[in-house]
Amino acid sequence: MGNNKSKDMLGNGPEEISRLENQHDILRTLVHGNYHAPMDEALERGIRVLDVGCGPGKWTLEMAQDYPASQFTGTDKAPVFPRNPPLPNCRYIQADTLKGLPFADNTFDYVFQRFLFLAFTQSDWAVVMYELIRVTKPGGWIELFEFDLKFERTGPTYDRVWSALSSACETRGIHIRVSQELPQLMSSLENVHSETLTASMGWNGRLGEQAAHNFQQALLGMRKKLAHELNISNEHYAQIVIRAVSEFPENKTWTKMPYVYGMKPLTGSRPAVARAR
Numbered sequence: 001m002g003n004n005k006s007k008d009m010l011g012n013g014p015e016e017i018s019r020l021e022n023q024h025d026i027l028r029t030l031v032h033g034n035y036h037a038p039m040d041e042a043l044e045r046g047i048r049v050l051d052v053g054c055g056p057g058k059w060t061l062e063m064a065q066d067y068p069a070s071q072f073t074g075t076d077k078a079p080v081f082p083r084n085p086p087l088p089n090c091r092y093i094q095a096d097t098l099k100g101l102p103f104a105d106n107t108f109d110y111v112f113q114r115f116l117f118l119a120f121t122q123s124d125w126a127v128v129m130y131e132l133i134r135v136t137k138p139g140g141w142i143e144l145f146e147f148d149l150k151f152e153r154t155g156p157t158y159d160r161v162w163s164a165l166s167s168a169c170e171t172r173g174i175h176i177r178v179s180q181e182l183p184q185l186m187s188s189l190e191n192v193h194s195e196t197l198t199a200s201m202g203w204n205g206r207l208g209e210q211a212a213h214n215f216q217q218a219l220l221g222m223r224k225k226l227a228h229e230l231n232i233s234n235e236h237y238a239q240i241v242i243r244a245v246s247e248f249p250e251n252k253t254w255t256k257m258p259y260v261y262g263m264k265p266l267t268g269s270r271p272a273v274a275r276a277r
Contacts (some may be wrong), residue, residue, distance in 0.1 A: 004209050007172045009118045016250075017056050018218045023115075024058040026210050030199060030257075034063055034097035037143045039110050043067040046249040047109035050075070050135065052101070052128075053116050057092055064090035066160050075101065086206075097131050098124055098129040106137045112144040129152035134266045139246035142189065143261040149202065151255045155247030157240060161219060164229040171229075182260040189262030197257040200249030212253075216245040 010016050028034055040091040042106040054074030064072040064087045067228035074081055074092045095102050111132050120128060132142050149157060169176040183194045202212035219241045227237035
């Protein structure tokens with residue numbers, strides 16, 4: 001039986017990998033690209049880029065294809081990325097950020113991390129930021145892109161799911177509302193810029209429908225943990241999730257996706273946060 005108290009909310013099975021790949025496609029369309037930081041000229045010229053928590057590695061591989069002069073490295077604690085990337089400027093390394101990224105200080109020109117809102121505790125985030133800043137070159141850029149699970153204009157059924165999800169995360173110490181604190185995480189950087197995108201869930205065209213379906217798959221992927229939280233069967237939980245998502249179009253449900261990027265200072269740039277453990 002699975003561990004209902006495990007901090008790993010989603011797992012790394014084939015269904016989750018497929019969901020992550022579909023999620024990437026949705027985000028690329030929504031963002032009109034793969035990043036926000038002002039990196040166009042540098043990427044064309046040729047720089048070293050790190051994708052932290054890369055999952056199946058689709059962002060890393062697409063960026064390597066789009067910018068052949070640059071070198072791309074993806075890391076994830078689970079080896080769910082391609083073993084033999086088809087491009088010479090793309091590689092993947094199994095690494096747990098909380099144990100220290102396996103790179104020297106000041107290695108990368110651009111460090112990217114996306115949608116790890118279910119991965120870390122508040123103290124973990126201090127370690128994560130230490131590592132991201134440590135491996136970034138002075139004058140290099142760091143970008144965080146996150147997702148707010150506290151949706152707007154939901155129906156009564158999702159409110160029940162949200163209650164279970166937030167309770168399960170609180171039990172595990174997961175900092176589920178980290179999306180609200182991105183600028184603070186970048187407080188030691190310069191030229192920090194933050195904005196918030198919005199995403200329609202289940203309405204406003206094909207993209208909204210795809211986003212809602214992808215989110216439904218994520219909730220179903222957490223069925224054992226959240227059914228346990230609600231003290232109901234997995235089957236009953238699945239019915240509740242499907243009902244909750246079906247309420248999105250009528251209520252015009254939407255959510256926030258904040259992002260922030262900033263530059264590591266050229267001097268005095270050692271991060272004053274927790275070291276990896």
